[in-house]
Each structure stands twice: as C-alpha cells, then as structure tokens.
Amino acid sequence: MSMQRPMVEVRGARKSFGAAEVLKGIDLSVDRGQIVAVIGPSGSGKSTLLRSINHLEALDSGEVWLDGMQVNQPLHGQAFERHINKVRQQMGMVFQHFNLFPHLTVLDNITMGPVILKGMSKSEAHALAHGLLSKVGLADKIDAYPSRLSGGQKQRVAIARALAMQPKVMLFDEATSALDPELVDEVNAVMKKLAAEHMTMLIVTHEMRFAGEVADRVLFMDGGVVVEEGPPSEMFRAPQKERTRTFLKKYLSA
C-alpha cells in the first residue's frame, strides 16, 4: 500500500488574492479510496485549496497531481485548455450551491457530460442516469427540472451528475452548508454510501461530527497553512496544537 502513488497530491501550493496570501505552501496527499476531510475557520483557505485541485483557482506556485498526472502543467493557450478539460473529466466536484443547470431536466443534467464528452449513446446514458439516481434515492425525479427539487434533492442530483463521469476522485466544497438542517442527513447518507464503495473523496466541511464519522484523515487549516492533521480519533479527542483545540472547542460544544 505504501508504495502506491497517491490519487491526489498537492505540493507547496501557494496562492494570493491581491495582497492576501490564502495558501502559504500547502502539502496534501490523498491515497486511492481514502477520504480526507478539511476543516478550519472561514477564510482559512480550505475552499481555495479544493478549487485549486481542479484548477478553478490557478496556483501561484506549487504542483497538483491526479493519479500520476500533473494537473497544473506549464502549458499555455489551447494546449492547456485541452489538457485541463481532459483532467477535469476525471474529477467530480460538488458545490455548496449545487449549480444544477436550471434549463435542463435532471436526466439531461446527468447525461450531458457522458453524452457530449464521452460520446455515450442516449440510451446508455439514460440507463446510467437511472442507476445513479436510484443510488441517491431520486429515480422518480428523472424528468423533473431542478426548480422542482428541494435543496437536499438538488445536491443529491449534483452528486449523481458528478458521478456520471466516473471520476477518480470526488471533491466536496461545503456540500451541506447551504441546506436546511433537516436536509443535511440525506446528503450525508449519500456521501457515506460513496465512502463504503471506497470512492476517493476530499471533503471541505464545517460539520465536525460528519467528518469524524466518514473521514480516514482530518486536516485542520488556519491562515493558509495546515496546522495539524491526523485520523479523526486523534484530531477530535486529543489535538496537539493550541489553535486546533480552540477551534474544535468552539465547534464541538455548539
């Protein structure tokens, strides 16, 4: 196992927005089938880190690797465009605000990627969508438009849409932060299901309890650096750093 190359690797990631440096040299490694949760206060850089992995944010310096291929290759113009489009097809991303395409049905939201980018036939894509929707418990919504769905349902469709590309890794950017509390569990349940199937996942979250349940490893970020990381049992029960303790005290007592 230790010889295996990581599925996702970030080396020395630095990123500034204007004068504010939000990533100050981050290293991160996620093994195949591993689930890593990134926690930390707002503005700690955890979302920027996640978004830099599929190049929604371009790093100022540092490298991002996916399964042995460099994501932020030093290519330019159309060559980089072609490269990044290929790489992104292998990563699923789930956003805080779902970002379903409102002009398309649930079916078309899910099948659009495989049909256009992978040349999948309509009938094959339909079967795929049906299977994925069954998995997230929404097979009956296949012909609905996103506006007819609740927030939790939207997010489950968004997860199905990302899975339709058969990604090597799933990136979750605060996937439950915009949901009403009673809808959080249905999305978490789907994520747990993926965990049970050994999907490689990188989860940025504010939910400590969920992170503790599902993650193999937890990273605590603050001020653009990884302050501390470890298995959830150690991180939540016996954090080594003062900053981690202060942060967790505030969250776990709430």
Place this chain on the structure above:
Amino acid sequence: MDFSLMQRVFPFFVEAAFVTIEITALALVLGLVAAALAAAAKMSRSAPLRTIGTLYVSLFRGTPCLIQLFVLYFGGPQVGINLEPFAAGVIGLGLNIGAYMAESIRGALVAVDRGQIEAARTIGFSRFQTLRKVVLPQAARLMIRPLGVNTVALLKGSALVSTISVVELTYTAQRFIGSTYKPFEIFGIAALLYMIMVYAVARVVDMLDKRFAIV
C-alpha cells in the same frame, strides 16, 4: 376632425407603414449581427478586440442617431460612400441599435450565475461548449425583454430616416400636411399606426418570453 380625409389617405399610410416595417426588420437583423459581434468583442480575452467593441458601443450610444444618419447619408459621398436613402437608413439605424443591443446581450450573458460556468467547466466542458450548452440557453431568456425594448426603440426611431428622404410612415405624413393642412388628423393616423406596430412587437416579445421560460 375631418374623417373623410382620414379615410381617403388611410390606404397610403398603410402602404407607408409597410416600408417602416421593412426598414425596421432589416435594421433589426443588421443590429443583431452587429450586437452579437460587439458583445463577443467586448467579452473577448483579446485586448484589441475589447477596445474595438467598446469604441463601437460608445460611439453609437454617445451620439444622436440623427447625426449618425446625416454623417452616413450626407457625409458618405465625400469619402466615396454613395448610398440610396433606404440603404443608408437601414445601415444607420442598424448600427445604432446594434450598439444598444450589444449591451443587452452582454448584460444577459454576465447575469448568468458564475457557478453555472464553474459547474460546466469542472465536468470537463470547454469554454465554447460551456457557452453553447449552459450559458447561452440561460442568457437567451434573459435577453428577450431587453432586446424587445431595443426593437420598440428601433421601430419608433425609424421615423428619423424621414429626414434623409426615405418614404416611410413619418415622411408620408409630412408630405400630406402640405396638401391638406390638417396636421392633427394626418399625424394622428401615423401615431395610431406606430402604436399598432409597437403593440405587435410587444406581443411577439411576450410570446418568446413564454416560449423560452425555464420552468
């Protein structure tokens, strides 16, 4: 009110209204093409293209349409551009409304939620695929109303081409003043016909708006 006069001249006015429709329709097509190009230029990643787009829009929105028509029609021959009144009218009106429509199109495109673009790009769609499959279908709906407003402005503004002797509705009305001395009736008929045309445009816009509604 001289109703018998109105009845007598009405057929001539209807005929003239069709010229107004024709010139508006042609200017609309030209304007939409110019607007699409200008919006694309303004949103382009190339700085020279952006400058060209910005110059076009500020020039045509920053000066009176009447002056633009005069420069084209009366000034054109000085630099070797000899246009018939009708052609000058279509080109002048089209380029003018194109500048306004460019902003309507651009406004609709930038109004599409940024998250939509991110979602499409993270699936692996190229910029062009994202524009065509995700941004444009949503922006189309957002630009119907503003473009409808532009079209109504174009239709009413087409009266300006009467000054470069295009025989359309307003020109025809003016011509009948000389022989009848009944401006109230004569311009009244012209106004009525403009209103009917504006109403028709508004109905078409409503229809398109419903047709492209996102449920």
